[in-house]
Amino acid sequence: MQAIVQNNYGTPDVLRLKEVEKPVIKDDQVLVKVFSASINAGDIFSVRGSPWLIRFTVGFPKPKDYILGWDMAGIIVEAGNQVTKFKPGDEVYGSSSHSFAEYVAASERTLAKKPANLTFEQAAAVPTAALTALQGLRDAGKVQPGQKVLINGASGGVGHFAVQIAKALEAEVSGVCSTRNVETVHSLGADQVFDYTRQDFTRSGQKYDLILDNVANHSFSDLRRVLAPQGKIIPNSGHGGMTYVFKALLLSLLTSQVDSPLFTSQSSQDLVDLKALIEAGKVTPVIDQSFPLGETPHAFRYLEEKHAQGKVVITMDHGNSP
Numbered sequence: 289m290q291a292i293v294q295n296n297y298g299t300p301d302v303l304r305l306k307e308v309e310k311p312v313i314k315d316d317q318v319l320v321k322v323f324s325a326s327i328n329a330g331d332i333f334s335v336r337g338s339p340w341l342i343r344f345t346v347g348f349p350k351p352k353d354y355i356l357g358w359d360m361a362g363i364i365v366e367a368g369n370q371v372t373k374f375k376p377g378d379e380v381y382g383s384s385s386h387s388f389a390e391y392v393a394a395s396e397r398t399l400a401k402k403p404a405n406l407t408f409e410q411a412a413a414v415p416t417a418a419l420t421a422l423q424g425l426r427d428a429g430k431v432q433p434g435q436k437v438l439i440n441g442a443s444g445g446v447g448h449f450a451v452q453i454a455k456a457l458e459a460e461v462s463g464v465c466s467t468r469n470v471e472t473v474h475s476l477g478a479d480q481v482f483d484y485t486r487q488d489f490t491r492s493g494q495k496y497d498l499i500l501d502n503v504a505n506h507s508f509s510d511l512r513r514v515l516a517p518q519g520k521i522i523p524n525s526g527h528g529g530m531t532y533v534f535k536a537l538l539l540s541l542l543t544s545q546v547d548s549p550l551f552t553s554q555s556s557q558d559l560v561d562l563k564a565l566i567e568a569g570k571v572t573p574v575i576d577q578s579f580p581l582g583e584t585p586h587a588f589r590y591l592e593e594k595h596a597q598g599k600v601v602i603t604m605d606h607g608n609s610p
Contacts, residue, residue, distance in 0.1 A: 297350060297351070298336070308389070320380060322360045322604050323361060326599050355388060360387035365391075399559070401560075405567055413599035414449075414559075417449055423550065424450065428550060438499045443469035446524060452570060453571060495514055499520075501521060573599060578600070580604075
């Protein structure tokens with residue numbers, strides 16, 4: 289099978305398309321024929337080898353034929369004898385390491401049936417980004433109907449899901465994005481949109497019950513200025529860097545207004561919950577661009593340089609392969 293591998297750290301130019309062995313599944317795994325995968329911030333960290341601690345996962349001192357990727361959607365072609373939820377032929381979506389490949393061995397604990405109204409490309413865009421939004425708002429933030437929620441970075445991978453999920457939770461939603469994304473964020477259901485090139489929401493005088501911070505472009509003191517007395521900041525650990533994470537951890541010990549950094553938990557049940565929201569028409573993934581597997585380096589450069597609207601996905605062309 290073909291896969292994207294890296295043998296060094298650096299720019300996306302370290303990524304190579306290579307023929308590798310198809311994975312052999314364990315008794316509690318399924319073999320998924322991958323039709324599409326999507327890029328997350330963690331994949332960029334893996335390519336760069338930064339934060340430095342990630343090298344102990346990807347490869348130290350450097351990776352050796354490490355296959356990138358985490359989110360994907362495809363069809364199960366083989367199931368281990370301990371698998372109970374899925375069978376060959378099932379269309380699934382979810383997360384598993386090494387997803388930038390034509391086949392991946394995945395645990396049933398990180399998969400769910402693909403939403404019936406999504407293509408494989410759309411479904412692959414969902415898992416980590418939408419799980420982060422769902423767990424940040426519903427679980428960490430405990431958003432209630434009528435509360436005022438602000439999504440900082442409302443047009444990106446996590447942010448565009450967060451706007452829709454907050455509306456599904458019946459919150460009053462404000463989004464922050466650049467000029468070119470204002471109409472998109474409005475179309476996702478935001479009640480108010482701040483164009484950060486023209487407005488500073490931290491000086492708007494408005495107060496919020498919850499801020500989901502996806503971009504870390506304001507200090508915590510600035511964010512706290514627009515919090516309601518019992519409000520809370522949910523810092524998304526995927527975008528702020530290690531300094532941001534450490535600051536958030538420290539502040540979470542000192543004040544109830546800053547939650548500990550949000551780390552996504554891979555959950556089959558949460559994917560089922562997202563499937564219900566998607567099939568009900570309450571959540572729809574936005575795809576900025578899709579690239580064939582062989583153009584994955586270009587996809588990474590695009591995501592880093594263009595500040596993608598929604599998600600960037602990778603598609604597989606299986607041709608006549610079994």
